[in-house]
Each structure stands twice: as C-alpha cells, then as structure tokens.
Amino acid sequence: xxxxxxxxxxxxxxxxxxxxxxxxxxxxxRPADLGVAATKSSAVDVVTEMDLAAEKLITELLAERRPDDxxxxxxxxxxxxTSGVRWVIDPLDGTVNYLYGLPAWAVxxxxxxxxxxxxxxxxxxxxxxxxxAVRGQxxxxxxxxxxxxxxxxxxxxxxxxGFGYLQARRARQAEVVAALLPRVRDxxxxxxxxxxxxxxAAGRLDGYYERGLNPxxxxxxxxxxxxxxxxxxxxxxxPASPELTVAAPDGLFQPLQDALESLGAWHx
Numbered sequence: 026x027x028x029x030x031x032x033x034x035x036x037x038x039x040x041x042x043x044x045x046x047x048x049x050x051x052x053x054x055r056p057a058d059l060g061v062a063a064t065k066s067s068a069v070d071v072v073t074e075m076d077l078a079a080e081k082l083i084t085e086l087l088a089e090r091r092p093d094d095x096x097x098x099x100x101x102x103x104x105x106x107t108s109g110v111r112w113v114i115d116p117l118d119g120t121v122n123y124l125y126g127l128p129a130w131a132v133x134x135x136x137x138x139x140x141x142x143x144x145x146x147x148x149x150x151x152x153x154x155x156x157x158a159v160r161g162q163x164x165x166x167x168x169x170x171x172x173x174x175x176x177x178x179x180x181x182x183x184x185x186x187g188f189g190y191l192q193a194r195r196a197r198q199a200e201v202v203a204a205l206l207p208r209v210r211d212x213x214x215x216x217x218x219x220x221x222x223x224x225x226a227a228g229r230l231d232g233y234y235e236r237g238l239n240p241x242x243x244x245x246x247x248x249x250x251x252x253x254x255x256x257x258x259x260x261x262x263x264p265a266s267p268e269l270t271v272a273a274p275d276g277l278f279q280p281l282q283d284a285l286e287s288l289g290a291w292h293x
Contacts, residue, residue: 033159036110036136036144041157043086044148047079047116047132051123052150054078059124073124076100079116079132087112099241111137115241118147119217128152133219135244145245147219156223156249164226164252171253174228176276177210182231184281185213185221189237194293198236201290208284218270222246225272226253232273232281236290243270258282260291 026034055075062074080100087096088104095106098114112134117123119130128151136144143160156171158164164171176182184205188198206212213230215221218238224230226249233250247257247265256278259269269291273281285291 032138033143033162036138037146037157037159039087039090040112040134040136040144040146041155042090043083043114044132044134044146045155046086047083048148048150050082051075051079051117051130051132055123061124072100073117073120075123076117076120080114083114083116083132083134097241099239109139111140113137113142113240113244115219118219118242119215122216127216129215129217129220131217131219131223133241133245135241135248137244142244142248145248147223147245147249149220149223154223156226158226158245158249158252160248160252162252164249166223166227171226171249172228173225173250173254173274174231176274176278177231179208179277179280179284180210182209182273182277182281183211183213184209185215185224185230185233187214187216187218187221187235187238191293194237197293198290201285201288204288205284218242219246222250222257222272225255226250232271232277234269234271234281234285234290236267236269238265238267238270247272261286 062072080098080102084102093108095111096104115133118133123130132148134146135142145158147156156166188195221233225233250272251257255272257265257272259266271282
C-alpha cells in the first residue's frame with residue numbers, strides 16, 4: 026500500500042470507531058425524558074443533551090487518536106490542525122427525529138485531506154447500518170458494495186429533500202416542492218441529510234436535493250453517494266454547498282438540477 030492508502034485506511038478505522046461508539050451512546054443512552062437543551066437558528070432548530078454528549082465522545086476520541094488534526098463539529102467543536110487532515114462531524118444528524126423517537130437519524134463523520142473529503146462514515150443505529158466510503162475505493166453498506174439505481178425518467182424518479190428551520194426559507198422550499206412534485210414520481214422528506222444521501226447510494230432514492238445544508242450535514246454522505254456512482258454537486262458548475270446540494274445518477278442528475286435551477290431552488 027502507498028503512504029496515502031495507509032493514511033486513508035487509518036482515517037477510516039478512526040472514523041468507524043468514533044461513529045460506532047457515538048451510535049451506541051445515542052441508541053442505548055437516550056433518556057426517557059429527553060428534552061431540548063438549546064436552540065440555534067430558530068425555535069425548531071434544536072439541540073439535545075445527547076447531541077452534546079455524542080460530540081464530546083467523538084472529539085475526545087479524535088484528540089486521542091489523531092491530536093494534530095483539525096476538526097469542525099455541528100455543536101461548536103472547532104480546532105485548527107497541522108496535519109492537513111480535518112474531521113467534519115455531525116454527532117446526531119436528524120435531531121428532531123431522535124427527539125420524537127423516529128428512526129431516521131445518524132452519526133456522520135468525514136475526514137478531509139487538504140480540503141478534499143477522502144473518508145466518510147454514516148452510522149445509522151436504528152437500521153443497524155454502517156455506510157462508508159473511501160475516495161477512489163467505492164462505498165459499502167455493512168460490507169456490501171453499493172451502486173446507485175439506474176436513472177429513471179424524471180417523471181418516475183423518487184426524490185428526497187429536506188427543509189430548513191427559518192420560516193421564510195421553509196415557505197420558499199414549500200413553493201419549490203409544490204412545483205417539482207408534478208414532475209416526478211413522488212417526494213420523500215426523511216429528516217436526515219446524511220441518511221438521505223446514503224439512500225441515494227443504496228438505491229432507496231433515485232435522487233436528492235436540499236438547500237441550507239452545512240458541511241457536517243453532507244460531507245460524509247456526499248462522498249458515499251459519489252463513490253456509489255451518483256453525481257453530486259450544487260448549482261451548475263459549482264460544488265455541493267449550503268446554497269444547494271444535489272445528488273442523483275447520471276441521466277437523472279441533469280434534468281433534476283435543471284428543474285431546480287429553473288425553479289430558483291437555490292434562493293430564499
């Protein structure tokens with residue numbers, strides 16, 4: 026193995042360990058009286074004590090295993106590194122689902138090398154699933170190689186999406202969904218971007234789009250989708266970003282991206 030391959034393998038091992046341990050904590054440690062610990066961008070953008078506990082577990086493990094790496098976490102963890110590696114972590118993607126006892130939630134951990142995501146792990150404890158990818162080496166679910174579903178015509182595509190927390194943005198997103206819905210088979214809203222992107226990789230969704238995601242929401246899932254054969258980007262000619270993230274197989278990606286562009290899905 027080359028030095029880079031050895032590094033990728035090490036980063037994957039660390040990401041799997043961190044995601045697995047955080048997943049166990051979230052699955053087995055959820056208190057019966059779980060409530061909201063704080064809010065962020067709005068009253069419905071919530072943080073629970075378990076989000077904070079899971080991020081603490083992950084960041085402590087990363088500091089122990091790879092102390093020279095940087096990190097960026099959803100709940101405020103941030104550290105400059107010197108190694109060229111940065112971890113991008115969402116300790117609990119799908120917090121509202123978790124709060125309500127719904128099963129679409131996950132731990133998402135990505136490793137960047139010199140600004141490029143090279144490893145992604147999404148642990149989905151309610152499903153008993155671990156989805157992972159290494160750049161250039163494909164994606165797998167519980168050890169089984171993943172490949173996206175063959176692109177259907179747009180009018181037979183099952184599309185996933187999500188909604189933001191700010192009232193004005195949600196109203197605009199509802200307008201886009203209303204206009205897009207007649208053009209596709211149907212639309213699903215699962216509540217976890219990481220899980221939705223993995224579902225594109227696994228062929229459970231034909232495509233996915235969302236405005237307002239942050240790097241911790243999509244970094245691991247976007248790599249997994251891409252390594253399964255999906256095209257992943259943002260607006261035409263731009264990478265996935267908080268402005269817009271789109272994932273779909275070749276043949277569906279362009280019609281979906283074109284439709285979203287024509288509908289102005291990238292602005293509030």
